[in-house]
Amino acid sequence: MSEQADRRARQQRLLRVPVVPVIFFLVAPCVLFLLTSPDLTLPRIRIEYGPHDNPCAPKNVPPPPPPPPLPPPPPPPLPPSAAVDVDIDEEQRLPPLRQLTDRPYSLGPAVSDYDARRARWLRDHPQFPAFVSPGRPRVLVVTGSSPRGCGGTTDGDHVLLRAFKNKVDYCRVHGFDVFYSNAVLDAEMSGFWTKLPLLRSLMLAHPEAELLWWVDSDVVFTDMLFEPPWGRYARHNLVLPGWDEKVYAAKSWLGVNAGSFVIRNCQWSLDLLDAWSRMGPRGPVRDSYGKVLAGALSDRPPYEADDQSALVYLLVTQRGRWGEKTFLESSYNLHGYWVGIVDRYEEMRRRWAPGLGDDRWPLVTHFVGCKPCGGQYASYDAARCRRGMERALNFADDQILRLYGFEHESLNTTAVRRIRNETGGPLDADDEELGRLLHPTFRAAAMPM
Amino acid sequence: MGVAGGGRLRGSSGSKRQQRRRTMNNVKLTLLCGLMTVLVLRGTVGFNLLLNSGFVGGDAADAGAKAVDDIERILGEIRSDSEPDYGGLPDDDTDDAASNSTVHFTLPADASTWPYRNYSLGPRITQWDAMRQQWLSQNPAFPSVDARGNPRILLVTGSPPGPCDNAMGDHYLLKATKNKIDYCRLHGVDVVHNMAHLDPELTGYWSKIPLLRRLMLAHPEVEWVWWVDSDAIFTDMAFELPLHRYDGRNLVVHGYPDLLEKRSWISLNAGIFLLRNCQWSLDLLDAWVQMGPRGRVRDAAGRLLRASLTGRPEFAGDDQSALVYLLLTERERWIDKVHIETEFYLHGFWPGLVDRYEEMMAAHHPGLGDDRWPFITHFVGCKTCGRYEDYPLDRCLSSMERAFNFADNQVLRLYGFRHRSLASPKVRRVVDPRTNPLEAKEAALKMDAKFQ
Numbered sequence: 001m002s003e004q005a006d007r008r009a010r011q012q013r014l015l016r017v018p019v020v021p022v023i024f025f026l027v028a029p030c031v032l033f034l035l036t037s038p039d040l041t042l043p044r045i046r047i048e049y050g051p052h053d054n055p056c057a058p059k060n061v062p063p064p065p066p067p068p069p070l071p072p073p074p075p076p077p078l079p080p081s082a083a084v085d086v087d088i089d090e091e092q093r094l095p096p097l098r099q100l101t102d103r104p105y106s107l108g109p110a111v112s113d114y115d116a117r118r119a120r121w122l123r124d125h126p127q128f129p130a131f132v133s134p135g136r137p138r139v140l141v142v143t144g145s146s147p148r149g150c151g152g153t154t155d156g157d158h159v160l161l162r163a164f165k166n167k168v169d170y171c172r173v174h175g176f177d178v179f180y181s182n183a184v185l186d187a188e189m190s191g192f193w194t195k196l197p198l199l200r201s202l203m204l205a206h207p208e209a210e211l212l213w214w215v216d217s218d219v220v221f222t223d224m225l226f227e228p229p230w231g232r233y234a235r236h237n238l239v240l241p242g243w244d245e246k247v248y249a250a251k252s253w254l255g256v257n258a259g260s261f262v263i264r265n266c267q268w269s270l271d272l273l274d275a276w277s278r279m280g281p282r283g284p285v286r287d288s289y290g291k292v293l294a295g296a297l298s299d300r301p302p303y304e305a306d307d308q309s310a311l312v313y314l315l316v317t318q319r320g321r322w323g324e325k326t327f328l329e330s331s332y333n334l335h336g337y338w339v340g341i342v343d344r345y346e347e348m349r350r351r352w353a354p355g356l357g358d359d360r361w362p363l364v365t366h367f368v369g370c371k372p373c374g375g376q377y378a379s380y381d382a383a384r385c386r387r388g389m390e391r392a393l394n395f396a397d398d399q400i401l402r403l404y405g406f407e408h409e410s411l412n413t414t415a416v417r418r419i420r421n422e423t424g425g426p427l428d429a430d431d432e433e434l435g436r437l438l439h440p441t442f443r444a445a446a447m448p449m
Numbered sequence: 450m451g452v453a454g455g456g457r458l459r460g461s462s463g464s465k466r467q468q469r470r471r472t473m474n475n476v477k478l479t480l481l482c483g484l485m486t487v488l489v490l491r492g493t494v495g496f497n498l499l500l501n502s503g504f505v506g507g508d509a510a511d512a513g514a515k516a517v518d519d520i521e522r523i524l525g526e527i528r529s530d531s532e533p534d535y536g537g538l539p540d541d542d543t544d545d546a547a548s549n550s551t552v553h554f555t556l557p558a559d560a561s562t563w564p565y566r567n568y569s570l571g572p573r574i575t576q577w578d579a580m581r582q583q584w585l586s587q588n589p590a591f592p593s594v595d596a597r598g599n600p601r602i603l604l605v606t607g608s609p610p611g612p613c614d615n616a617m618g619d620h621y622l623l624k625a626t627k628n629k630i631d632y633c634r635l636h637g638v639d640v641v642h643n644m645a646h647l648d649p650e651l652t653g654y655w656s657k658i659p660l661l662r663r664l665m666l667a668h669p670e671v672e673w674v675w676w677v678d679s680d681a682i683f684t685d686m687a688f689e690l691p692l693h694r695y696d697g698r699n700l701v702v703h704g705y706p707d708l709l710e711k712r713s714w715i716s717l718n719a720g721i722f723l724l725r726n727c728q729w730s731l732d733l734l735d736a737w738v739q740m741g742p743r744g745r746v747r748d749a750a751g752r753l754l755r756a757s758l759t760g761r762p763e764f765a766g767d768d769q770s771a772l773v774y775l776l777l778t779e780r781e782r783w784i785d786k787v788h789i790e791t792e793f794y795l796h797g798f799w800p801g802l803v804d805r806y807e808e809m810m811a812a813h814h815p816g817l818g819d820d821r822w823p824f825i826t827h828f829v830g831c832k833t834c835g836r837y838e839d840y841p842l843d844r845c846l847s848s849m850e851r852a853f854n855f856a857d858n859q860v861l862r863l864y865g866f867r868h869r870s871l872a873s874p875k876v877r878r879v880v881d882p883r884t885n886p887l888e889a890k891e892a893a894l895k896m897d898a899k900f901q
Binding site: 019178202421425 | 480484487488491574580581584590591597608610612613616620622623627630631634639640641644645646647664666667668670861863864865868875878
């Protein structure tokens with residue numbers, strides 16, 4: 001009995017620690033947390049929309065032949081602008097890779113008299129003029145993103161939507177057309193090379209478009225009032241943001257930025273796209289051209305060829321043919337590197353006004369190296385990128401909301417507040433400045449004589 | 450000895466301790482069971498959401514309240530039996546008579562019984578038509594007709610300022626926006642995509658009212674403001690609105706006049722409509738918004754609308770029911786200027802359309818806009834941006850993909866491409882690349898040509 005007492009005593013001693021209060025203080029916060037957290041989602045089983053054509057279709061397609069083994073990609077330091085990514089398991093369903101011994105890639109049949117054909121088409125269709133008013137060419141802004149959603153845990157699709165809204169606002173203010181591409185037109189030209197077949201298709205299909213302005217999906221227009229001076233480029237066919245010294249003297253692949261450029265709809269441009277695209281087909285061609293580019297340019301490692309380096313290579317090696325008709329623009333921010341810009345927005349608002357387009361109030365803030373969709377090749381911290389994009393988008397959106405009497409409460413939040421009461425009449429009745437912004441002169445219709 | 454004594458001591462207080470221990474064990478067990486019950490309840494009933502809907506202030510509460518509003522509205526739409534049957538209603542009259550007899554619809558002679566009539570969208574404007582004409586004459590560079598001579602249209606749409614709860618929701622918002630941009634580029638229509646809450650009182654589907662007023666006042670050169678919900682997809686890229694039919698009318702909305710006579714709350718669809726930029730429209734917005742301010746007003750509106758309209762379940766006041774109510778109670782003031790469109794699908798309810806796209810492509814051609822080739826496929830009830838939906842999410846998403854690709858085919862045709870199938874985002878070339886591209890453009894300019 002004493003043993004039993006001992007045992008009971010031991011049990012009692014073991015239980016001396018106050019178990020109940022401890023458990024209570026552990027359990028109660030958990031319960032409170034579960035009850036009061038508004039956005040805690042319990043996992044639930046549901047069918048995810050997957051990247052297959054038809055998940056219910058019977059799989060009676062014979063398995064494709066195994067593709068030739070791909071060399072492992074070297075870790076690429078910062079491809080500058082990537083608008084589209086390709087799924088890994090798509091590789092199995094694509095045509096075999098183009099080899100170096102195959103014919104060089106071509107975007108389409110060679111066209112030799114395109115300028116004459118286009119001029120004839122414009123003459124036959126006067127209701128589609130190439131110049132909407134004297135000195136103002138018709139501009140088609142082209143952008144795009146991957147046909148697959150970003151998915152995952154980032155809100156990349158939401159950022160893409162906001163960036164698209166930003167481009168739509170800019171194009172509405174300036175009267176440009178905008179084309180958003182959601183399709184990969186040629187499987188060989190994957191990744192950042194998708195823009196080349198797209199630009200060619202658009203040029204051929206829209207002879208009335210005089211200039212095509214490609215902008216990446218991570219470009220934000222931050223000066224709603226500024227418009228590039230089209231007259232300056234009357235004798236050039238390609239406008240790139242960049243510097244002559246960096247391209248021709250230093251041969252740096254960062255001498256231009258291929259994320260925002262203007263290209264004219266003409267024979268020269270079709271030839272340029274043909275020469276440019278030869279370096280693009282995925283596989284051995286792209287890899288070996290990568291080595292060629294590394295040898296020719298001063299600061300580029302030999303990873304696979306990207307469109308920006310390839311363009312610099314063309315400019316440097318065939319300056320007479322391509323460089324003469326290319327304008328390297330540095331007087332305003334046709335491309336604005338985001339790192340130096342996103343923290344200065346409040347200062348810009350204090351000191352300057354929209355319409356400048358240059359470093360004081362950049363036309364474009366370009367989030368190079370940030371991947372809105374996530375992914376492994378981002379060079380900057382995702383949170384920093386996201387915060388910067390939010391600020392840039394709100395900064396641009398403020399310029400539109402101000403026209404209607406609102407603005408964001410701060411650059412870091414989407415909440416808006418009213419800044420101007422309604423007057424009870426047309427919103428620009430009393431305010432000249434506002435009138436000029438709501439109904440800018442470049443949107444004015446040509447007056448009948 | 451000491452041990453025995455200790456044992457006896459322990460024995461006497463041992464029973465007390467034993468009892469205490471037993472009580473403690475019971476308490477622990479009770480707490481544990483209570484916690485498990487709470488967890489299970491939270492998972493199945495989701496009752497923390499009900500808690501949250503009672504909170505005030507802040508975006509989270511807005512989102513919560515909106516979610517609750519939306520889910521109840523859509524549940525109501527599904528639960529209600531009076532879904533219009535496109536083929537004809539042979540025996541619905543008896544159903545309606547039966548439901549009529551069970552609930553008394555005391556529709557007041559005029560709406561003066563609605564007590565909340567002083568919500569203001571802004572300074573009262575009475576001379577808008579004259580002001581607008583004066584502005585137009587002072588600014589001849591901004592005429593109210595566009596370059597092709599059609600009345601200028603401004604398409605307005607919107608989406609929430611924050612990310613969707615569901616990543617695919619944002620992706621489909623992006624695709625739907627691209628779809629609207631494509632239609633508007635082809636038809637010369639300007640687009641405003643709004644992502645800001647202009648009035649904290651008018652949340653959810655009511656936020657379009659102050660937005661439309663703002664845009665009408667800021668852009669006198671715009672003749673028609675065209676509100677399109679974010680879940681609507683243009684599926685006929687060649688169809689042009691027959692604006693000449695609307696001379697003398699100020700509001701164009703898709704609906705069923707016979708259901709309107711039966712006071713059905715879904716007799717009109719307020720997700721897609723055209724509103725002329727004129728004094729009548731400003732008056733309509735002023736009258737319409739009175740059921741909108743959130744809280745007490747909207748709840749009271751919900752109860753009044755439930756009592757007045759057939760088939761409407763109990764939930765807070767929504768803009769569509771409020772519009773139906775307005776057109777029924779203040780009939781003489783509004784109905785003459787309202788055109789209820791029935792000849793083409795200004796709103797096309799998606800379940801009956803999305804499975805027929807292949808046969809449409811085989812049998813018809815774009816440009817018709819009606820049941821043979823719907824103008825707009827409207828995904829009501831698919832809240833792909835929210836957390837709650839009334840149709841299974843995967844069905845909604847796959848149907849939206851089909852509708853989007855069906856429309857995108859009509860755009861890509863211009864460039865010689867087509868989607869591999871309506872479920873696939875991948876495209877393939879369908880035009881022989883050796884043809885003269887400018888001749889192919891000629892053929893593609895005929896947007897209403899049949900698909901091969």
